Amino acid sequence: MLALELLAAAPLIATASLLYDGVDRKVRARMQGRVGPPLVQPFYDFVKLLSKDRIVPRASARLIYTTSPLLSSALAVTAGSLLLAGLAGSLRVPGDVVLILSLLTVASLLLMVGGASSGNPYAAVSLARGVSVLFSYKVPMMISVIAASAGGAPLLSVAGAVELQRKSGPLALSSVSGALALASFLLCMPSEGEVTPFDVTTAETEVVYGFMIEYGGPYLALAKLAKSVSRFTAALLASSLFLYTPLGSRPVELAACALGAVVLALISITALGTFVARVRVRQVAGFYLRLPMVLALGALAALLLGRF
Amino acid sequence: MGIGKIMKDAATRLFRKPSTIGYPLKPERVEVPDSYRGAIDFDPKLCVGCMLCVRFCPSGAITVADKRRIAFDLARCIYCGQCAEVCPRKAIKLTKEFELIYESIESFKQQ
Amino acid sequence: MEVGRRLTRLPFGPLHPATKEPALLMLTVDGERVVEAELRLGYVYRGIEALAQTRNIVQVLHLVERVCGICSHAHPFCYVQAVESVAGIEPPGRALYIRTIVAELERLQNHLLWMGVLGYQLGFTALFMYAWRVRESVLDILEEMTGNRIMRGVNAIGGVRVDLSDRVKAKMEALVKDARKWAAFLSDVLHDKTVEARLAGVGVLTRSDAVSTGAVGPTARASGVDFDVRRDYPHAAYEDLRGAFSVPVLSSGDALARAEVRVAELAESANLLEAALDTLPSDRRSPPPPHRVLREVPEGESVAKVEAPRGELFYYARTDGKGFLKRLRIRTPTLANLPALAVMLKDVELADVPAVYASIDPCISCTERVLVVDARSGAWRETSLRELGKGCGAAC
Numbered sequence: 001m002l003a004l005e006l007l008a009a010a011p012l013i014a015t016a017s018l019l020y021d022g023v024d025r026k027v028r029a030r031m032q033g034r035v036g037p038p039l040v041q042p043f044y045d046f047v048k049l050l051s052k053d054r055i056v057p058r059a060s061a062r063l064i065y066t067t068s069p070l071l072s073s074a075l076a077v078t079a080g081s082l083l084l085a086g087l088a089g090s091l092r093v094p095g096d097v098v099l100i101l102s103l104l105t106v107a108s109l110l111l112m113v114g115g116a117s118s119g120n121p122y123a124a125v126s127l128a129r130g131v132s133v134l135f136s137y138k139v140p141m142m143i144s145v146i147a148a149s150a151g152g153a154p155l156l157s158v159a160g161a162v163e164l165q166r167k168s169g170p171l172a173l174s175s176v177s178g179a180l181a182l183a184s185f186l187l188c189m190p191s192e193g194e195v196t197p198f199d200v201t202t203a204e205t206e207v208v209y210g211f212m213i214e215y216g217g218p219y220l221a222l223a224k225l226a227k228s229v230s231r232f233t234a235a236l237l238a239s240s241l242f243l244y245t246p247l248g249s250r251p252v253e254l255a256a257c258a259l260g261a262v263v264l265a266l267i268s269i270t271a272l273g274t275f276v277a278r279v280r281v282r283q284v285a286g287f288y289l290r291l292p293m294v295l296a297l298g299a300l301a302a303l304l305l306g307r308f
Numbered sequence: 309m310g311i312g313k314i315m316k317d318a319a320t321r322l323f324r325k326p327s328t329i330g331y332p333l334k335p336e337r338v339e340v341p342d343s344y345r346g347a348i349d350f351d352p353k354l355c356v357g358c359m360l361c362v363r364f365c366p367s368g369a370i371t372v373a374d375k376r377r378i379a380f381d382l383a384r385c386i387y388c389g390q391c392a393e394v395c396p397r398k399a400i401k402l403t404k405e406f407e408l409i410y411e412s413i414e415s416f417k418q419q
Numbered sequence: 420m421e422v423g424r425r426l427t428r429l430p431f432g433p434l435h436p437a438t439k440e441p442a443l444l445m446l447t448v449d450g451e452r453v454v455e456a457e458l459r460l461g462y463v464y465r466g467i468e469a470l471a472q473t474r475n476i477v478q479v480l481h482l483v484e485r486v487c488g489i490c491s492h493a494h495p496f497c498y499v500q501a502v503e504s505v506a507g508i509e510p511p512g513r514a515l516y517i518r519t520i521v522a523e524l525e526r527l528q529n530h531l532l533w534m535g536v537l538g539y540q541l542g543f544t545a546l547f548m549y550a551w552r553v554r555e556s557v558l559d560i561l562e563e564m565t566g567n568r569i570m571r572g573v574n575a576i577g578g579v580r581v582d583l584s585d586r587v588k589a590k591m592e593a594l595v596k597d598a599r600k601w602a603a604f605l606s607d608v609l610h611d612k613t614v615e616a617r618l619a620g621v622g623v624l625t626r627s628d629a630v631s632t633g634a635v636g637p638t639a640r641a642s643g644v645d646f647d648v649r650r651d652y653p654h655a656a657y658e659d660l661r662g663a664f665s666v667p668v669l670s671s672g673d674a675l676a677r678a679e680v681r682v683a684e685l686a687e688s689a690n691l692l693e694a695a696l697d698t699l700p701s702d703r704r705s706p707p708p709p710h711r712v713l714r715e716v717p718e719g720e721s722v723a724k725v726e727a728p729r730g731e732l733f734y735y736a737r738t739d740g741k742g743f744l745k746r747l748r749i750r751t752p753t754l755a756n757l758p759a760l761a762v763m764l765k766d767v768e769l770a771d772v773p774a775v776y777a778s779i780d781p782c783i784s785c786t787e788r789v790l791v792v793d794a795r796s797g798a799w800r801e802t803s804l805r806e807l808g809k810g811c812g813a814a815c
Binding site: 030274 | 315319326327329
Binding site for chain 3: 311313314317318327340341343344345360363364365366367386387388389390393394
């Protein structure tokens with residue numbers, strides 16, 4: 001039953017993610033005074049890339065290079081589908097929040113390793129950067145998510161967090177811990193989405209799209225899909241763990257939750273990415289060790305203090 | 309605070325008409341000034357055959373075709389307007405036409 | 420070399436989003452640190468100087484206009500001065516002013532374009548699009564005045580080919596006010612903490628390095644070299660307008676200073692424009708017809724220089740008295756600034772390479788005249804930045 005639901009959720013999360021990418025590009029363009037591409041441009045891109053030739057660099061580790069975009073996008077879509085299932089209430093497993101975040105992490109890592117296996121020196125530089133960035137933001141992100149979902153039953157699950165918020169209102173608005181955790185999570189989101197100011201791994205002017213450099217055609221389509229799904233899943237996770245609003249009926253609440261995800265992503269990914277310059281690699285690690293880490297630990301502390 | 313200014317600018321841009329246009333998909337005309345140097349318009353009736361245009365064309369786009377007719381190769385033309393400037397009879401004009409799309413290199417050649 | 424240090428060769432170009440034009444910056448990096456940078460050119464060599472010897476003097480005017488797309492006025496501006504000084508032609512005052520006005524408008528659009536490129540290099544898209552959007556208003560005015568956005572064809576030997584109508588003049592006066600606003604806005608953005616953090620102290624060129632590498636233009640002025648052709652070798656209307664502008668000079672020599680100098684020059688260009696429009700002479704005289712020019716230019720040689728947006732641009736022209744050129748030599752500002760780039764790139768972080776590279780505002784297609792021909796074997800060989808640094812004289 002659950003397997004069937006996950007299968008149904010997969011195209012849903014993929015479509016929603018690509019659609020958000022379209023919104024992102026449109027809003028970004030309008031903020032810069034441009035007309036921008038049509039909303040469905042990411043779909044056009046996806047279909048067109050799929051139809052192109054598959055090119056594998058001779059110097060690459062062929063198996064890793066060709067399979068990792070597929071695996072990565074599959075993992076990201078699975079993470080998104082699990083989240084949707086949790087939101088719908090059909091998945092009630094303790095710790096699925098941790099599972100979702102881990103899947104996203106592995107998806108990112110796989111893509112980096114796959115890209116780096118191309119043998120391109122830029123991809124190698126990008127992998128070194130990527131690993132350091134990954135571990136610097138994943139820690140505060142994980143802590144803030146744990147702080148958010150620790151109150152529900154089943155423990156550390158999307159369904160539990162949703163049940164809790166249906167009773168007592170959005171977590172970020174009803175508790176100090178929730179507000180702090182949301183702030184920390186929002187600061188981590190640009191890194192999850194690999195957008196400025198934290199796009200040091202794929203910065204085009206510095207490392208020429210980094211590990212994505214050699215990917216093209218269907219591989220690039222899948223790699224972009226993986227990125228796009230990770231980005232939107234993170235936003236949806238934030239919206240469901242921190243800002244789930246009880247509105248009476250579940251479908252309305254789910255729609256509101258999705259809308260909330262778009263708004264959160266527009267703030268922390270689209271707007272932030274437009275307003276600021278890219279930071280240096282060292283600055284990324286330094287940044288996440290300070291503000292987001294402090295906020296996340298503060299959230300955890302506030303949670304524990306509130307309980308005892 | 310520079311970022312604050314950029315943010316304000318971007319926020320107001322969001323609700324204003326964009327600076328770009330959907331050319332060429334949207335039927336918006338792109339206006340070019342009257343002095344624009346576009347496709348060459350040549351009136352053979354005014355031509356006196358002084359060959360000044362041939363002599364001064366920097367890219368060799370103007371040649372003498374058979375039967376002593378002046379021929380223009382718009383693919384070689386750099387649209388500098390030197391020919392129109394030297395023509396004593398004003399037989400050569402540069403029009404406002406800039407959408408010069410032809411399907412073959414041959415069709416750029418005009419007489 | 421230290422034991423265990425892993426050095427990687429990273430080809431920054433010839434096709435790289437940060438270099439835009441085909442130039443290869445061969446970087447040797449130790450992790451994220453650049454140990455050595457070597458620039459290789461030769462990908463867009465067009466043989467313009469040789470081509471100039473096959474065309475008559477008037478045709479070459481249009482040829483040199485196409486040396487560079489961004490500073491497409493500076494090149495003919497300099498060229499006509501060289502030819503006019505051979506022929507002893509004195510253009511009318513209004514023509515000199517119009518050349519100057521267009522030159523300053525070109526500086527405005529060049530620096531705005533450059534600010535946009537800097538924003539792009541830093542991943543700062545709002546700055547990128549802001550600068551390019553306001554640049555369009557400069558181009559719109561240039562288009563209305565001359566007919567084209569670039570390749571404007573303003574200059575003629577002995578005058579100009581276009582006139583300044585009152586309508587365009589009024590628009591330019593409004594533009595002057597806007598330009599001051601842009602300069603203030605961009606200055607604020609540059610001094611924002613996030614931007615400053617990326618530019619301050621990055622790619623430092625000391626004054627002595629700037630002098631010894633022969634840097635010119637904003638690159639040199641950001642390192643404390645107080646030199647500007649417009650003030651020190653006044654030509655066209657700059658002689659009359661001397662009091663209307665000052666030359667911004669900074670001493671820190673980093674990427675931030677180079678950006679600040681350019682922003683300050685935006686405001687100075689606005690001052691110059693305002694003064695030039697105020698005192699625009701009214702002696703409208705059309706230039707001598709081209710066939711007369713060909714007859715009247717005697718055999719001789721001359722040099723001319725102008726302050727192009729990127730720095731000092733130098734022309735040497737030698738005429739044969741029959742309306743053709745025996746030799747044309749162009750020394751573009753980028754060529755003068757490339758040796759300085761090698762100094763700047765030493766020991767920077769990989770992340771700073773795009774910003775430092777862009778900070779000299781390189782124009783590779785302008786510069787591509789440095790194929791070194793071995794006189795003995797006749798073989799062409801590519802030239803590297805290191806050789807240029809050793810002795811510019813050999814390559815020039």
